[in-house]
Every structure is written in C-alpha cells, then in structure tokens.
Amino acid sequence: MNIRFVRRIPALVTMWLVPITLCAQQSLPASDPVVLRAFAAIKAGNAWTLAQQVSLCEIPAPPFKEQLRGLEFRRRLIALGYANTRIDAVGNVVAERAGSGTGPTVMIAGHLDTVFPEGTAVKVKHDGARYSAPGIGDDCRGLAVVLAVAKALTDGHIKTAGKVILVGDVGEEGQGNLRGMHQLFEHEYAGKIDAFVSVDDAGSSIVNRAVGSHRYTVRFSGPGGHSYGAFGTPSAIHAMGRAIANISDLQVPASPKTTFTVGTVSGGTSVNSIAGNAAMDVDMRSESADELDRLDVALRGAVTSALRAENARWPASSARITVKFDTIGIRPLGRTVQTDDTPIVRTALEAARQVGLVSRTTASSTDANLPMSLGIPAITISGGGMGDGAHSPREWYEDGPDGYKGPQWALLIVLALVGVHRS
Numbered sequence: 089m090n091i092r093f094v095r096r097i098p099a100l101v102t103m104w105l106v107p108i109t110l111c112a113q114q115s116l117p118a119s120d121p122v123v124l125r126a127f128a129a130i131k132a133g134n135a136w137t138l139a140q141q142v143s144l145c146e147i148p149a150p151p152f153k154e155q156l157r158g159l160e161f162r163r164r165l166i167a168l169g170y171a172n173t174r175i176d177a178v179g180n181v182v183a184e185r186a187g188s189g190t191g192p193t194v195m196i197a198g199h200l201d202t203v204f205p206e207g208t209a210v211k212v213k214h215d216g217a218r219y220s221a222p223g224i225g226d227d228c229r230g231l232a233v234v235l236a237v238a239k240a241l242t243d244g245h246i247k248t249a250g251k252v253i254l255v256g257d258v259g260e261e262g263q264g265n266l267r268g269m270h271q272l273f274e275h276e277y278a279g280k281i282d283a284f285v286s287v288d289d290a291g292s293s294i295v296n297r298a299v300g301s302h303r304y305t306v307r308f309s310g311p312g313g314h315s316y317g318a319f320g321t322p323s324a325i326h327a328m329g330r331a332i333a334n335i336s337d338l339q340v341p342a343s344p345k346t347t348f349t350v351g352t353v354s355g356g357t358s359v360n361s362i363a364g365n366a367a368m369d370v371d372m373r374s375e376s377a378d379e380l381d382r383l384d385v386a387l388r389g390a391v392t393s394a395l396r397a398e399n400a401r402w403p404a405s406s407a408r409i410t411v412k413f414d415t416i417g418i419r420p421l422g423r424t425v426q427t428d429d430t431p432i433v434r435t436a437l438e439a440a441r442q443v444g445l446v447s448r449t450t451a452s453s454t455d456a457n458l459p460m461s462l463g464i465p466a467i468t469i470s471g472g473g474m475g476d477g478a479h480s481p482r483e484w485y486e487d488g489p490d491g492y493k494g495p496q497w498a499l500l501i502v503l504a505l506v507g508v509h510r511s
C-alpha cells in the first residue's frame with residue numbers, strides 16, 4: 089500500500105467512511121447536498137452519457153490505433169472545461185483537475201482500445217433498449233462514465249480536497265500489454281498516484297484482485313520441403329500439433345483459478361509442402377503468481393518434449409525443428425492482496441450500496457493490474473447497466489432502468505477517495 093495514501097486516510101475516514109459504515113441509515117454521501125445535486129444531474133443527463141458511449145464506439149480504436157478515438161475523447165474533455173487535457177507520449181488522454189491541496193491524488197480511467205482489428209464494422213445497432221456493436225460495453229461504457237464524472241465535477245462546481253486525474257488510456261487489451269498504464273505509473277506519475285479506479289464494461293462488479301497472464305507466440309521452424317520428394321523431414325506443423333496435444337493435457341488447479349489456451353495457429357506453405365514454419369499464440373492466466381510460474385514451466389516443457397518427439401520420429405533426417413518463444417505480454421500480478429476490507433474496496437462496496445447497486449468483488453485482468461502490482465490501492469469497477477459478449481462482434485449493452493447509477497457510483501467513489509473540500 090502506498091504510504092502517502094495511508095497517511096491521508098484518517099481525513100477520508102472522518103469525512104466519509106465513518107458515517108457510511110458506522111451509521112448505516114445516516115448515509116452521508118447520498119444526503120450531502122453537493123453529491124445530491126451531482127446525482128440528480130447525472131440522472132437527468134443519462135441520455136447524454138449514452139450518446140457519449142454510442143458515438144465514441146463508432147470511432148474505430150483497434151489495438152495500437154487508438155489515436156482517432158483518443159483525439160475525440162480529448163476534444164470532449166476540453167469541451168467539458170478541462171482545457172489542459174493532453175495526449176501523452178504513448179497516446180493516453182490525460183486531464184487534471186486540481187484540488188485544494190489537502191487530499192490524495194486519485195486517477196479514474198477508461199480504456200480507449202478495443203480487441204477488434206482495423207476494418208471491423210463499428211456502427212452501433214439500436215434495437216429497443218439494446219445497443220449492439222463491438223466495444224459498446226468494453227470499454228465505451230467506461231469512457232462514457234469517465235466523461236459523466238468529468239461533467240458532474242465541473243457542472244456541479246465540486247471542490248475536491250485532492251487532485252482528480254481523468255484518463256482515456258491506450259493498450260489495455262491483449263497485445264497492448266498495459267502500455268498506457270506502464271507510461272502513467274512508471275513515468276509521468278510514478279509515485280504520485282494515491283488511488284486508481286478503472287471503469288471497464290457494464291455491470292456493477294468490483295475487480296479487487298488481479299489475474300496475471302503470460303502470453304507468447306511460439307514459433308516452430310525447420311527447412312520444410314516437398315511433401316513427396318522430401319518425405320522424412322520433420323515438420324514444423326507436426327511438431328506444433330504434438331505440442332498442442334501436450335498442452336491440452338496440462339493439469340491446473342481450479343482454485344486459485346489457473347487457465348491456458350492455444351488461441352491462434354498459423355503456418356505452412358501449401359498442401360503439398362512439409363511445413364517449414366508454424367506458430368501459435370498461447371495465453372496462460374492465474375490469480376496466483378506461483379501457479380502462473382508453474383504453468384509457464386509446464387507449458388515450455390510440453391513444447392520441448394513435442395519438439396524432441398517430432399525430431400526423433402525421423403532419425404534418418406539431418407533436419408531439425410527448432411522453437412522460439414516471443415513474448416506478447418506479461419501482465420503483472422500484485423503480491424499485495426486486496427480484500428473486501430481493504431479501504432478502497434470497502435469504499436467502493438459502500439458507495440455501491442449508497443447508490444443502490446448490488447456489487448460484489450471478483451478477480452480479473454484489467455488496467456488495475458499494474459497499480460496493484462506496485463502496491464497502489466486500485467480497483468476496476470463496472471460502469472453500470474448490463475451487457476454481454478465483450479471481445480466478440482455480438483457485444484451488446486442495455487442501460488436498463490438504472491444505468492445512470494453507474495456514473496453515480498463512479499463519482500461517489502472518486503469523491504470518497506479524494507475528499508470534498510468544505511470551506
């Protein structure tokens with residue numbers, strides 16, 4: 089846990105946590121006039137929030153190509169009164185809102201990138217209450233919530249004790265490898281963020297535990313040759329097939345949940361060629377750093393023994409298949425464990441109760457992984473409403489009767505963490 093945050097906690101406790109937790113019916117934040125006004129404005133502006141979500145979603149943001157969406161996100165923050173909004177070295181959109189200087193610095197972020205490649209149709213289909221499009225929930229919902237929080241702060245002239253930093257970040261998904269978070273937490277804001285809240289997708293859950301991941305492209309190579317003329321030469325594809333069979337049989341614990349998959353395969357030249365190359369992308373995840381390391385070793389062993397078997401199958405051949413692991417991404421796992429009792433998690437749970445959302449904590453792989461790995465209090469919350477089909481073209485979002493509670497919740501968490509300044 090970040091030292092500065094710990095030191096500043098007592099002020100927050102006085103302001104929010106004690107009244108919320110010790111006098112349940114007194115419900116301080118919801119009865120605070122500043123918060124009440126902001127809540128009413130968010131509810132009244134619900135159509136605006138939805139319009140942000142839909143229109144941002146219709147700007148493509150493939151991995152490593154978030155620029156267009158980022159520029160528009162920046163333009164909107166400037167329009168909301170954040171004249172200093174800028175785009176950093178890697179493409180994160182960053183707006184700062186100063187506090188009175190007596191509170192912690194809190195960052196709230198949604199991610200700009202999607203998993204969808206260039207050329208994916210991103211036009212949002214609107215059918216009754218349902219909005220369908222790739223990325224509509226993940227993470228256009230988060231971006232819309234960040235904008236709604238930004239708007240509530242400026243429209244409500246809310247004076248905060250600490251600084252609020254609003255972010256649309258790059259590289260959350262897959263191959264992005266959290267490069268937006270790396271830039272923020274290891275460079276510009278290294279040691280300067282006291283708490284981090286990411287808003288990702290629809291729903292009302294709180295991610296308080298990280299899921300770490302190791303991802304590789306595993307490349308098999310050999311000389312290849314004619315399928316008839318060079319028969320007897322080991323094959324890159326056959327070696328990879330053996331490796332996939334071995335990987336399929338790996339045993340992992342159900343708890344802590346540990347998973348693996350070979351997500352994509354490619355290779356070969358033609359139907360009548362012994363393959364000289366083959367590649368597969370593998371993904372391994374776990375809530376436990378030890379299990380993830382163990383799985384990594386087991387998977388490498390599975391590949392090595394497959395290679396040995398393929399080469400041994402053709403003893404007369406002098407050709408040999410070789411293998412190379414290219415790292416796609418390593419997502420860090422925090423060694424600090426956040427529980428439901430960790431202050432930032434408790435604050436989020438209490439805030440959910442205050443706005444009338446049923447929330448629960450869970451584990452996932454999100455932007456919060458990085459600050460968690462650094463010991464900074466960090467959570468990822470869902471943005472309200474409901475949805476499904478993330479990372480697929482069937483993704484949808486529905487606001488339901490209380491979608492506005494998502495941005496209310498996010499605002500309340502930010503205010504509880506940063507503190508409201510009372511003069």
Ligand SMILES: [Zn+2]
Nearest residue numbers: 226227288289
């Ligand atoms: Zn996401």
